[in-house]
Amino acid sequence: MTADGRAGVTAELVARLVAGQFPAWADLPVRPVEADGWDNRTYRLGEELSVRLPTRERYVAGVAKEDRWLPVLAPRLPLPVPVPVATGRPAAGYPHPWSVRRWIPGRPLTSAGVADPTGLGLAVAGFLRALRAVPATGGPAAGTHSFLRGCPPAGYAAEVRTALDELGTEVDRRGAEEVWRRALASSRQQPAVWFHGDVAAGNLLLDDTGRLAAVIDFGTCGVGDPACDLVLAWTALAGDARAAFREAVGLDEPCWRRAAGWALWKALVVLAGRSGTAAEDAAQHTVIREVSTELG
Numbered sequence: 001m002t003a004d005g006r007a008g009v010t011a012e013l014v015a016r017l018v019a020g021q022f023p024a025w026a027d028l029p030v031r032p033v034e035a036d037g038w039d040n041r042t043y044r045l046g047e048e049l050s051v052r053l054p055t056r057e058r059y060v061a062g063v064a065k066e067d068r069w070l071p072v073l074a075p076r077l078p079l080p081v082p083v084p085v086a087t088g089r090p091a092a093g094y095p096h097p098w099s100v101r102r103w104i105p106g107r108p109l110t111s112a113g114v115a116d117p118t119g120l121g122l123a124v125a126g127f128l129r130a131l132r133a134v135p136a137t138g139g140p141a142a143g144t145h146s147f148l149r150g151c152p153p154a155g156y157a158a159e160v161r162t163a164l165d166e167l168g169t170e171v172d173r174r175g176a177e178e179v180w181r182r183a184l185a186s187s188r189q190q191p192a193v194w195f196h197g198d199v200a201a202g203n204l205l206l207d208d209t210g211r212l213a214a215v216i217d218f219g220t221c222g223v224g225d226p227a228c229d230l231v232l233a234w235t236a237l238a239g240d241a242r243a244a245f246r247e248a249v250g251l252d253e254p255c256w257r258r259a260a261g262w263a264l265w266k267a268l269v270v271l272a273g274r275s276g277t278a279a280e281d282a283a284q285h286t287v288i289r290e291v292s293t294e295l296g
Contacts, residue, residue: 009041009094014051016092022100025049035108035202039219044103049085053098061145062219063087063097069139070218073194076134079127080104080214106205106213109236115210121237121245123212124199128229128249132193139194142224149197150224153183153261156269163268171271171285175292176264183261186254188225195226201236226251230259231266234287260291267291 011030019026028046036042039059043051054060067084074081086100114120142150160180164173196203197220207213230249233242246256267287270276276284 009053009055011043013092013094014043014045014053017088017094017098018045018051018100020091021088022086025100035110037202037217040217045100048103050101050103051088051098052082052101053094054096057096059219060096063099065140065145065221066218067099069221073131073134073218073221076130077127077215078130079123079212081218082216104205104214104216106207109201109204109206113210114206114236117237117241118244120204120212121233121241122248124204124232125245125248125250127212127215128196128199128226131196132226134194136191136193136223139223140221141192142195142222146195146197146220146222146224149220149228150192150195150222150226152187152225153180153227153258153265156265157184159269160265163272166272167268171268171288172292176268176288179260179264179291182257183264186257188227188255188258192223193226194223195221195229197221197228199229199232201232225255225258227255227258228262230256231263233259234263234290235283238290260294263287264291 011032015026015030018028018030025045028049029044030051031044033042033044033050039055039062041053041055043053045051052063054063064087066082067087070082070084074083082104083102084099085102088098088100090096109120140146142148148155157180164171164176167173196215196218198217199215203215203217204212205214205216230251233245237245264287267284271281271284271288274281
């Protein structure tokens with residue numbers, strides 16, 4: 001394994017892990033997926049299965065959590081989600097537990113155009129309503145395992161301040177600070193509910209017609225405040241589609257203020273990190289500008 005935890009995870013390593021622990025699948029071909037994540041690496045295993053491997057220790061908690069709770073959530077949700085079928089142990093130089101799941105076909109929203117953004121927004125809203133309706137008793141309370149998703153956004157206050165200092169006049173600091181102030185001033189008064197934690201374009205799969213087909217990657221899911229699940233309103237939706245999503249998802253104004261805080265935090269830290277392309281940086285500027293315009 002390399003320092004970043006990714007380069008050392010290869011198809012050859014996955015094949016050794018599978019052969020050593022699940023010999024019934026040893027003859028199945030292993031190949032990379034077209035769009036891979038960062039927290040975990042995913043490989044196809046034959047035609048019906050996939051293998052998901054955390055890239056760092058900090059992501060390991062998601063393995064047991066998903067294995068425990070996805071079978072509970074899946075029957076209650078209107079779209080397919082990953083279904084674990086086996087859990088592997090550290091071996092062959094790979095230091096973490098890993099999982100085998102049923103393969104879910106579809107193209108990530110990041111690599112596919114959206115013919116009907118309003119329809120997409122309504123479909124995501126319906127999924128999130130169904131997720132919030134799943135009984136939360138005994139579910140994993142938001143915390144470090146969810147990277148503070150589902151908690152108040154104040155946990156990332158230091159990162160927001162640092163990013164604003166680094167960006168200087170590149171962003172409207174006054175507008176951003178007002179969005180952040182409103183986010184911190186609001187709080188959830190209702191009972192904790194299930195949240196996904198990372199409703200990002202890469203975790204939304206579309207079918208060949210462009211409709212939402214599945215939602216993947218529940219590694220940051222938990223029980224808490226669902227505001228973090230609304231960031232998609234600014235990162236992938238606009239205009240009528242954003243308005244339709246906002247109405248259909250059925251959450252109150254304070255929740256949207258916290259959601260704007262989550263969107264602002266992510267855009268600021270990504271932009272300050274200077275790790276994106278010019279187009280990606282422009283997208284972060286758009287998020288910052290729009291949350292400031294709408295709620296600042």
